[in-house]
Amino acid sequence: MTDNLKNHSQPEARVDLLVIGAGAAGLMAAGQAASKGARVRVLERMDRPARKLRITGKGRCNFTNIADKEPFLKSFQQGDKFLRSSFSRFFNRDLIQFFESIDVPSVEERGGRVFPASQKGQDLVDALVNWCRKQGVQFVTGVRAVSLNLSDQRVTGVVYRPSGIDTSQKDRLQKAKSVLITTGGASYPATGSSGDGYSLAAQAGHGLNSIYPALVPLETGGETASRLQGLSLVNIGCRIYIENTCAAAYFGELLFTHFGVSGPIVLSASALAVKALQAGKEVRLALDFKPALDHKQLDQRLQRDLLNRGRQQMSNLLRGLLPQTLIPVCLEQTGIPPDRTGNRLTAQERKTLRVWLKDFRLEISGHRSFDEAIITAGGIPLKEIDPKTMASKRIKGLYCAGEILDIHADTGGYNLQAAFSTGWTAGRAAAEAIRGKSKLEI
Ligand SMILES: Cc1cc2nc3c(=O)[nH]c(=O)nc-3n(C[C@H](O)[C@H](O)[C@H](O)COP(=O)(O)OP(=O)(O)OC[C@H]3O[C@@H](n4cnc5c(N)ncnc54)[C@H](O)[C@@H]3O)c2cc1C
Structure with a gap:
């Protein structure tokens, strides 16, 4: 145990997958895992999910690009090889179809950019969150994950506290069979992503390729x-x-x-x-x-x-x-x-x-500064993450997806596709791992 339990109030009932951060990657992962039968809870620091997603594309949310895979991958300054595996399972047309299936039709614009047909990112976020809820995902908002609970090279839970109150007396422990870090990068901290995930990952032995503001x-x-x-x-x-x-x-x-x-x-x-x-x-x-x-x-x-x-x-x-x-x-x-x-x-x-x-x-x-940067370049080194599952190679049961990884691309819908695809991969993989494990346990 890396954490001192005596300060914690009663631990919460254990969930299969605990997702830290309800952004693009976290929501997609949570919904996918729940749709495959996992008990999923999401911890979100802000008062409501996906604050950043709501303001993307000047409020219109350019959520992907219709480019073919090779030119699409060329838009990544970092992470193209790593993303091939995720994109081979869940790519731009799959994402468009997914949103269509939850009543978010889309339109294609200049340069292959794809937006919700309503031109409102808000509609896309509402549909995504409602879909997650229908799959059984539970949300805990206004709480900040502060540390991982680790035992025998495995993650066993997350310690969190109400956002904004800096006292360990209020700390709570959420036990989980697996944990996904989707806390985003360090840019636009007003939307909730101020770089917390890097220290959570460091606790699990992950390194950090130096971060800097990009698309700035x-x-x-x-x-x-x-x-x-x-x-x-x-x-x-x-x-x-x-x-x-x-x-x-x-x-x-x-x-x-x-x-x-x-x-x-x-x-x-x-x-x-x-x-x-x-x-x-x-x-x-x-x-x-x-x-x-x-x-x-x-x-x-x-x-x-x-x-x-x-x-x-x-x-x-x-x-x-x-x-x-x-x-x-x-x-x-x-x-x-x-x-x-x-x-x-x-x-x-x-x-x-x-x-x-x-x-x-x-x-x-x-x-x-990061305050005005669309994305964060740098992040968790990709060699420490399995590209087929987004699982940590350092700690069992831990996954990382989205902008926290050392991935960044040009403008045009590429960054959100990367967050959605890696989230999709992590959510599915975590659910499968849990199912496999419970079969073994039976
Ligand atoms: C102004 C702006 C416009 C953009 N427009 C586009 C666009 O049109 N197209 C495009 O492709 N990309 C765009 N991007 C980039 C894109 O939004 C990001 O790459 C994407 O949102 C990353 O998704 P994510 O899920 O990894 O992280 P985020 O969306 O940042 O989500 C991370 C979540 O984790 C939460 N969190 C952080 N720390 C904690 C903690 N300790 N405990 C609990 N929760 C925590 C945050 O509150 C946040 O909700 C834009 C970015 C900005 C800032």
């Missing part, structure tokens, strides 16, 4: 971003340079904020950026405002504009090429006088303008 906005040096605050650019190119080497390229939408940049392409680039910044490396973004044109084509376009509208001042002429708020920044950085007319622009100035349009530099000085 980036901060820029200088005043350019704050001057452009609120400007959203669509269909632009973006390259990320680490120590002057191009590490990746993206295409899509970017938003300037008071501190720097955000939006889909920045979030995609952020895992690389954060890791490099933490290693003390120099990080730069290079934006391409005209990705559909190569340098030669852009030069021809500029020559045409300068010829056709040669009597206009550059501050006017550039309106055909750039959003209004970018024009003063462009003129300042290229050194082109705003009142210079198009027909008096020198060849050198035209070249400077062309290069600026295709290579607008932003120095990345930092990143926003």
Whole structure:
């Protein structure tokens, strides 16, 4: 026993599976295990389940992506090999069908993103929780798991206490044949996921691959971003340079904020950026405002504009090429006088303008914290978890699923699919293990 029982009130009756955390992974696991006959209880720290799931996809919940398995797996920066096993049993179409079966029809949108047809994440959460209840899952909300009970290399229960009250006098013990940790990562702690699962897993001998915020906005040096605050650019190119080497390229939408940049392409680039910044490396973004044109084509376009509208001042002429708020920044950085007319622009100035349009530099000085990160990169090392069952290789009866694992992907519904699939696998495996065991016991 790792825990001191004398402080505990009467232990609760033993359950087959105790799930810690009612997020995407925990709910799917709990419902699956209960549907296979296991007695399941879920401990949830917040006052109600799935606070994070409710706000995903800006409240619309982009719960999966319709991409085929190989391109789907390519969206994972970490964990693709590990996920193959789970995805081979429960993948995107299975998840869509599952939600359909509990009255949550879905729609597919741009980029293969799948949302509930009602456009409300709340509907999906309500249906999922109701389905769990119908399977017999019991919920205990407003309680925080604080330690595992371990005996002879096996988990035997979980000690928990009311959330927010820091006194061991209130501790309770829930005995369980198996325990699943689905406490999520450390991002958006206001939704309940503040990293508790890492210390619970450490108690069972698990390591931790260092965690850092990913899919997170980036901060820029200088005043350019704050001057452009609120400007959203669509269909632009973006390259990320680490120590002057191009590490990746993206295409899509970017938003300037008071501190720097955000939006889909920045979030995609952020895992690389954060890791490099933490290693003390120099990080730069290079934006391409005209990705559909190569340098030669852009030069021809500029020559045409300068010829056709040669009597206009550059501050006017550039309106055909750039959003209004970018024009003063462009003129300042290229050194082109705003009142210079198009027909008096020198060849050198035209070249400077062309290069600026295709290579607008932003120095990345930092990143926003876990409070604003969509996901947590890093987590429980995958080599310590059986990918076929999500069972711990350290402690018998213990399982881990969802974002607590060292898995992370791009935006587009991939992260939720990973949480649902690993939850599904863990719930089924735990139920099977219990059934197998009770057969043996009989
Ligand atoms: C703003 C935002 C938008 C997002 N949008 C999308 C999207 O559209 N598509 C997508 O694929 N992904 C999206 N994600 C990522 C996705 O939500 C997560 O990857 C996913 O929710 C992880 O699921 P999980 O079950 O592992 O953890 P979580 O959903 O974080 O659930 C963990 C649960 O455990 C509980 N818990 C934590 N500690 C304890 C404890 N000690 N005791 C008891 N309970 C505890 C928490 O309260 C929480 O309910 C988004 C994330 C954020 C923050």
